[in-house]
Structure formats: structure tokens, C-alpha cells
Amino acid sequence: MVLHHKRVAAAALAATLTAMLGACGGSSGDSGGTAAAGAPESAAAAEALATAYAGVLGTPPTVPTTPKAGVNLWVVSCGQQIPSCATPVAGVEEAAKLVGWTVKTCDGQLNPTGWGTCIRQATSAKADVIVPIGIDCISVKAPFAEAKAAGVKIVGGGGADCDAAGEQKLMASERLQLADTSIKDYWKLNGKLQADWLIGKTGGAAKVLLVNFTDPIWGPWITEGFKAELTTCPGCEIIATLDVANNDFVSNTAATKFSTALLQVPTADAISIPVGGWMSAGLSQAIVSSGRLAKLSVVTGFGDASNMDLIRENKGQGAVLGYATQWGAYGSVDTAIRVMNGEQPVVEGDGFQIVDAEHNLPAAGADYAGSVDYKAAYRKLWGLAG
Secondary structure, eight states: OOHHHHHHHHHHHHHHHHHHHHHHTSOOOOOSTTOTTOSOSSHHHHHHHHHHHHOBOOOOOOSOOOOOTTOEEEEEESOTTSHHHHHHHHHHHHHHHHTTOEEEEEEOTTSHHHHHHHHHHHHHTTOSEEEEBTOOGGGGHHHHHHHHHTTOEEBOBSOOOGGGGTSOOOSSBOOOOSTTOOHHHHHHHHHHHHHHHHHHHTTSOOEEEEEEEOSSTHHHHHHHHHHHHHTTOTTOEEEEEEEEOHHHHHTTOHHHHHHHHHHTOTTOOEEEESOGGGGGGTHHHHHHHTTOGGGOEEEEEEOOHHHHHHHHTTSSOSEEEEEOHHHHHHHHHHHHHHHHTTOOOOOOOOOEEEEETTBSOOOTTOOOOOSOOHHHHHHHHTTOOO
């Protein structure tokens, strides 16, 4: 994990921001987009912003492994209508086909009943491996137990095993993402970095509308990490919390709920949204239509190229947690390969950092991919040419 290096970089960037602030004599005012507060107004705010940009990044594994032939892998999508589900599904499909495996995808349609149906279908089809994308074990405990009893290996696609909820483990392995970091702490880091960006962009005075994702076990973990970090900012506060569930998107009521919540907090100048893929479901338009675009600093969790475009085009989003989604997808397949070989899973290294219009933004139309050629690294690990 490139953690020490990133801490040094964050400290250096914080010092630079503070020095620039002193030279300019104060805040630069509206910086455009949804980052309304401009430059940080204190060393602490500058440090928080630098920490957000540096993020917590890892490196791909270095221990080689040889893919077993003839494996039948099923990918269960949390919901193909949401980019943050569909994008990692495509990555798992790509990586699995690359190693010669048969791949079948089942759309869980944003609800536990759909997820369970997909898992049972995979079990009936005699899948060797199931990769559930963004789905926690506790949400589908019975179908997971049936799959395990049938000899199917379940490999994490970003969700937590049942022991995270105090139950018996049912996965062959979660995806191990960062060294010395539990899956709970990984998701809490997601919320922490969002809070750091809002602290910095508001000069340590964030008045936050916090959106809490209630369905997955990791949704409240993001909220927990956000709240813990915001308490380090004496001038910041959460003035409203909006609970959102998958069913709000299935029923097409999420945008209306969000718009109403925003209307009810006219003093809010900061918004944290846990899932970047939600912005395309009407949340970004609600922000634009509110008439408060220039006064709001808006950050989301994991997103894709559509979120980068919203940032670039000033359409309701100021920042996103930059995450190389396909790196994580390749990491799930790497974990599956090792599980099928009877080997120990390894840390895959898929970390993240905050992206905004001035920092870490990829080229137009591209997903965030970071600076690591992880695809080449995995091809080498798996003994593939090219």
C-alpha cells in the first residue's frame, strides 16, 4: 500500500495550499462548479483537502497464480440500472473471459429477492464461483448458505461476509482491498475522504446534508466514517440526514425525496451522497434545479465516467471518490482464481482518492483508472501473453 508516500504528499500539498492562501490574503471566493467555498481558510482545512486528494492507494499483488481451466463463473449484479453496479460487472466479465472462463451475469435488480434468485439460479446451474457485486452476505444469507452447501465458491465483489454482522462466514473470501484494512474500515475510509473534501472546500465551515444508504451493511459504514471525520472540524455540522434505499430507485422516488430534503435545508452548503451512480438517477438534476448550484459543495462515493462529466461540465457534482472500478473487478477474479486453486487470497490494492475539477480528473469520457497499469499487472500474474 502506497500509504506513507501519500501521507507525505498530502502534507506537502497542505503546506502549499496554506502558503498560497497566505500570499493571496484569503479565500478566492466561488471557484465554480459545486465547490462554492473556494480556497481553504485554515491550515486544518488545507490539510483535510490535501488528504482527500492524496487518498489511500495500493498496488496490485505480485504473487503469481495460474487460472484453472473450465471454470463456470456467475456474476450477480446489485442492479444493472445503476452504473456503480453495471461497471464492475463488466470488469468481472472481461477479466474472467480473459482467463478463459465461462461467464454468466444475472441482474439482481436492486433488491435482496432478486439477488437471492440469481444466487439460486447460479447454484442450480452448477456454477463453480459466484461473484456478487456490491451485495453483502447478510442480505442473502440463506441463498449463500445453499450455494456453499452445494460446493459453490462465493468471492466478494465489494460486499462484506456474514461475520461482519456477527454471523457465520459463508464466502470463500471477501476481496482483500488494502493491506491491514478490514472491509469495514475500507468503507469508512470512503466516508472519511468525502468529509475531508467538504471540510477543505468550505474552509472548515461545512453545513451538511448527509445522504445515508440504508440497505447494505456498508452504507452505514460510509456514514460512520463521514461522521467521525467531520467531528474533527469544529466549524462543521450535519444539519440533516436523508435515508435512501434501493427501493427508492426501483420506484423512481429517490430524486423527489432528495429534492424535498434539499429544499428543507436552505442553509446547507455541502452534500455527501454515498453512491456516485445515483447522480444519473435524477439527483444531479435536482441540485441544478434547486437554484443553489454555485453555493453547494457536492461530493459522492464511487462513481464512473458519467460522474467525471458532471464535474467537468458543472452539472451538480463537485467531487467524486475516484476508484478504479475495473481494478476491483480484476481483483475479484484474481481472488477467485486463488480460491479455486486452494491458495491463500492476497491483497489486491484497489484504493481510492478524491477527484474534482482541478485534481485527479481523467480525460473526458473516461472512467477514473489511477496511475497504475493494473490490467498489465494481472496479465503478468496470470501468465498471459501481452
